[in-house]
Amino acid sequence: MNMPEPLSLVSAAINLLVSLIFGIIVQANIQTSLRRGTFAPLILVATLVCACLSFVFAVSTVFALIPASVHASGSPVLIGLYGVSDIVTFVAVALFAHLVQLLSVREEGPSRRWLIVNYSIAATVVLGAIPLQGIVHELPRFQAAGEALKWSYVLVVTTLSAVRLGRVASREEWRPGLMGTASRSDFWALAFASVGVGVMVALHLTGSWAEHRPVLSLIGSVLGLAIAAPFVARNLGIVLSGLLSAIGLLSAVGLAVYAGIWLGDELPVDLRLLAPLATILLTLLALGPGQPALLAVIERIVFRRSRLRREELAHFLRSLSPDLGPGECTVRAIEELRRVLHLRGVALVFRDGGALGVGDLDAEAVAREWPKGAAADGLLDRPRFGDDQTGLPRRVREILNDRDILGIVAVRGSNRLWGHLLLRTDLIATVYRDEGTVTAEIFADQLAVLLDAASLLDRAVEMERTLAHSEKLAAMGELSARVVHDIRNPITAARSLAQQLASEPGADEAHGIIVEELERVESHVAELLRFSRRDELDRQPVDLASLVQETVARLRGRLESADIQVSISGPGVLVISADREKLRHVLINLIENAADALSDNGPHRRIAVALESSKDRSRLRVSDNGPGIPEVALQQIFEPFVSSKSEGTGLGLAIVKRTIEAHGGHIAVASNDGDGVSFVVDLPTGEAAKGSA
Numbered sequence: 184m185n186m187p188e189p190l191s192l193v194s195a196a197i198n199l200l201v202s203l204i205f206g207i208i209v210q211a212n213i214q215t216s217l218r219r220g221t222f223a224p225l226i227l228v229a230t231l232v233c234a235c236l237s238f239v240f241a242v243s244t245v246f247a248l249i250p251a252s253v254h255a256s257g258s259p260v261l262i263g264l265y266g267v268s269d270i271v272t273f274v275a276v277a278l279f280a281h282l283v284q285l286l287s288v289r290e291e292g293p294s295r296r297w298l299i300v301n302y303s304i305a306a307t308v309v310l311g312a313i314p315l316q317g318i319v320h321e322l323p324r325f326q327a328a329g330e331a332l333k334w335s336y337v338l339v340v341t342t343l344s345a346v347r348l349g350r351v352a353s354r355e356e357w358r359p360g361l362m363g364t365a366s367r368s369d370f371w372a373l374a375f376a377s378v379g380v381g382v383m384v385a386l387h388l389t390g391s392w393a394e395h396r397p398v399l400s401l402i403g404s405v406l407g408l409a410i411a412a413p414f415v416a417r418n419l420g421i422v423l424s425g426l427l428s429a430i431g432l433l434s435a436v437g438l439a440v441y442a443g444i445w446l447g448d449e450l451p452v453d454l455r456l457l458a459p460l461a462t463i464l465l466t467l468l469a470l471g472p473g474q475p476a477l478l479a480v481i482e483r484i485v486f487r488r489s490r491l492r493r494e495e496l497a498h499f500l501r502s503l504s505p506d507l508g509p510g511e512c513t514v515r516a517i518e519e520l521r522r523v524l525h526l527r528g529v530a531l532v533f534r535d536g537g538a539l540g541v542g543d544l545d546a547e548a549v550a551r552e553w554p555k556g557a558a559a560d561g562l563l564d565r566p567r568f569g570d571d572q573t574g575l576p577r578r579v580r581e582i583l584n585d586r587d588i589l590g591i592v593a594v595r596g597s598n599r600l601w602g603h604l605l606l607r608t609d610l611i612a613t614v615y616r617d618e619g620t621v622t623a624e625i626f627a628d629q630l631a632v633l634l635d636a637a638s639l640l641d642r643a644v645e646m647e648r649t650l651a652h653s654e655k656l657a658a659m660g661e662l663s664a665r666v667v668h669d670i671r672n673p674i675t676a677a678r679s680l681a682q683q684l685a686s687e688p689g690a691d692e693a694h695g696i697i698v699e700e701l702e703r704v705e706s707h708v709a710e711l712l713r714f715s716r717r718d719e720l721d722r723q724p725v726d727l728a729s730l731v732q733e734t735v736a737r738l739r740g741r742l743e744s745a746d747i748q749v750s751i752s753g754p755g756v757l758v759i760s761a762d763r764e765k766l767r768h769v770l771i772n773l774i775e776n777a778a779d780a781l782s783d784n785g786p787h788r789r790i791a792v793a794l795e796s797s798k799d800r801s802r803l804r805v806s807d808n809g810p811g812i813p814e815v816a817l818q819q820i821f822e823p824f825v826s827s828k829s830e831g832t833g834l835g836l837a838i839v840k841r842t843i844e845a846h847g848g849h850i851a852v853a854s855n856d857g858d859g860v861s862f863v864v865d866l867p868t869g870e871a872a873k874g875s876a
Contacts, residue, residue: 190397195247197404198240200426204411205237207425208418215568215620228282233414235275240407242268247400269333270309276340277305283344283373286365287351308336334387338380345373369413379406492523493622500629505636512637513539516630517604524622527587528607531630534559534600544586544607552582553603560600566592566627568620590620592627596635604630720762720845727757727766727801727866731792734770742774746788747781749774753794759801759868765842772835773805773862780809780860801868806861811854820852 212230216222222230242264249261280301284293293301349370383402415422443459499519503512517529518541528544532553540546554562554576562579568590575583582588590606604627735749742749774790781788788808795802812820821840843850848866855861 190401191247194397194400194404195244197401198244198247198407201404201407201411202237202240202244203426203429204415204422205233205240207422207429208233208414209237210425211418211421225282225285228278228285229414232275232278232282235271235278236407236410239268239272239275240404242271243400243403243407247404273305273308273333273336276337277302280340280344283348283365287347304336308333334380334384338377338384341373341377341380345370345377348373368416372409372412376406376409379409493625496520496523496622496626497629500626500633503633505633505640507637508641509634509637510539512633513630514541516626516633517541520623520626524606524608526606526608530605531594531602532605533602538602540605542607544588544605546605549582549586549588549605552578554579559603563591563593563603566590566620566624568623590623592623594627594631594634596631596638601631601634720765722760722762724758725761725763725766727759727761727803728753728755728794730763730766731770731794731803734767735774735792738771738774738778742778742790745778745782746786747778747790748788749790749792751792751794754796757794757796757801759866761846761866766846769839769842769864770803770805772839773864776835776862777805777807777809780807780812796868799868801866803864803866804861805864806855806859808855808859811858812852812860814854817852817854817860821850 209230212226212233216226216230245264246268281293281298284297284301348365352365352367352370379402383399383406386399386402496519500516503515505512507515513531517531517539520526521529521542526542528540528542530538530540530544530546530549532538532546532550534555536550536555538546538550538553540549553559562575564574567575583591586605587607588605589608590604592604592606594601594604604623606623731751735751739749774792777790781790791804791806793804793806795804821836840850843864843866846866848864850862850864852860852862
């Protein structure tokens, strides 16, 4: 029997490798799409292309192993197999053109007219290939021309596809999972395939198929590698794992067959019937229980992955204490996820802005462009991995592609969306494999539970601090009331006596100083009295805009004498339900504090009072361009008896805060961008104000 030529054996090995590669990609795409519950158009067409090519190169493997004499015999089976292979090849070429078209016009998809023309031409070529195969068999001298004609169709389509791909290809290299992004490497791979097809057409025209069969077979094998390269680059981890698994299983089956042959030679004649049974048993063991063990070995040794990594992550998350706070829990958790899944980078982009990241992923840059608030809530209907970007906003897809982000999982707590977990991987550690995606999704759910617990603990601690603060204020109020009760009358009497002495003839400067100091002490006592009393509000409709105008007008003389400019902005009328006099004291206190902050600030001193309104809230903002307040002091600025003024009691802002809260409002202070600080007062308006009364 004639043996295949060495060149044909090399071609057969390459064809088998290419067939396995495409078959593995088909299996992975089907499994992933079934788990997602949908086939994206791009993935569907790519899967069909890979399925057709897997079949074509499997048949080519058989052809390469068949001796030339068998090919020349004109076996009906071989002729039929040639025809089926040609038909599937033409279908694959048409599907490939469709795939390139999808890459070119991803948003709109190819037009109906283009689809009709593309598949009509393919159908015409297919229908012409069936009778052509019989004509070539009957008239061998037309074989070269017939093969050249068939491959010319392939040449035209691949060339046009390469040109189209070159127009839309980016200059970036291949990246895992992103089938929807065409790169310059894809263009060069397809251009190389076009040149190879052109060489095959030229060889067909210069000699018979039998004459160039080994060379043509080898060129076809190399072309298969070139076409497979873009698919392999995007699925490298899956392909490597699948190939190693296939090689391992084939080796195990080969060993089982060899063991059966060896037993057949070594066993006694009456026991040699056991050899085939042993072969069958060992083969079933290799294909059955042995397969998971083989996959586990490949995952652990080659990819450094453990089947227990899900449990490892769960154990780590259980070990994190919620009292670390949401931020620290997030950093530690995503760092562990990156380590266990061997990712390049991981980040959690929070719903309300900001991000925490580890590894090679600029989380803050992504957070600046990522949807926030309500836009973030409706961003994901399911976790997205690899090229599954259907339905995502264009800007989000651009961020994912620009940053090589291969996975997005929503981190949803019991009653809120914390944010989105972003995963960046490399060519081998493809996280969008089923095991990796499930692990990432379970991790996101467990992280949400941890963040819920950390947030709840933070709120409990804050509530405890608030209660302690309230108790402290109550104790201070009681003490203040006692002090005021004991010293107010003596101070009033001393002040009256000092005023009489100062008004008598011959009074000197010392009497005036005594009066001033006693008035200052009496002012402090009045503040203590206000602090110790519970706010009783006399609510009535108050035009906050008018109140601001009146208060600023009253203080304008003092402010202008200190060379301080005051500006007022906002609506002309803003009516709320409030205690007018108490709000007046709030305004006076805030404006005087701002003026005091500007006392040593040189020229161009400014105070800005701004009003804003919404459906249920009114906002008052008092800003200055002074030297600002240190961050440590900002955290204690509303505490009683805490003051940066040498002669202050530290009760002014504490009283302001209590007055605003008695109105159902909120006050906050923040440093301005550049200089100065802003006090922001939020008060309820309309029905909200009535509800807080």
